[in-house]
Amino acid sequence: MTDNILDTGAIKCNVNAKDSGFAKRLGLVATGILGGSLVALYAVAGPFVAPALRKVCLPFVPATSTQVENVLKVLQERSGSLVDIGSGDGRIVIAAAKKGFRAVGFELNPWLVWYSRYRAWREGVHNSTSFQISDLWKVSFAQYSNVVIFGVPQMMDQLEEKLQTELQSTAKVVACRFPFPTWSPDGTTGEGIDTVWVYDAKSFKQTKTAGTCCNFTNPTAVTGDTSIS
């Protein structure tokens, strides 16, 4: 009888030991899943949140389809190379490539760049598009004859100086939603949030006063190949 009781106790004890081992493993698995999920969430969401933490906050807000149409409308007489500064999900670059431009996007968020490349491939324009993971302040846009920017007001004066220094006088610049502060536009189209302004580099380069700017470029910091494959 006593033996039985002890036996039963031993079994109970064993069962408890098994339970606690199982609970420990379960705890580890749960911690792993939670930790992994947090890391994955950080990896995915981080690049979308990061622009908000920079000195100039330029979040991902995609152009509306009317805005894209307006960009193409003001550039309809143009051809050659086009760059979208902060290219988001690639919609402007892809639409421009469909109109015959060799189009390049520079974008800080790697997820958006990978998605843009996938979209370009899916829409059959991967040969005339290129997407680079780059900081817009660290690349030179000198080689582009058409430049598109959907920025925020806080960055437009600094970008104005940068483009004024870098671009050839044959270039055109299109600003979406927010105009440049001191340049006079060549034309404008659309209304409200879909308004775009087009600027002729010949005009704005004439007004550039010598020795006033610029500290930004470190064109050697361009990451990756900027040519279109």
Ligand SMILES: C[S@@+](CC[C@H](N)C(=O)[O-])C[C@H]1O[C@@H](n2cnc3c(N)ncnc32)[C@H](O)[C@@H]1O
């Ligand atoms: C307002 S969205 C415009 C997206 C796209 N051009 C369009 O019109 O649909 C601005 C984009 O610039 C990107 N961006 C923010 N800071 C940047 C930086 N320093 N260099 C490159 N891209 C940047 C953001 O991630 C975002 O995708």
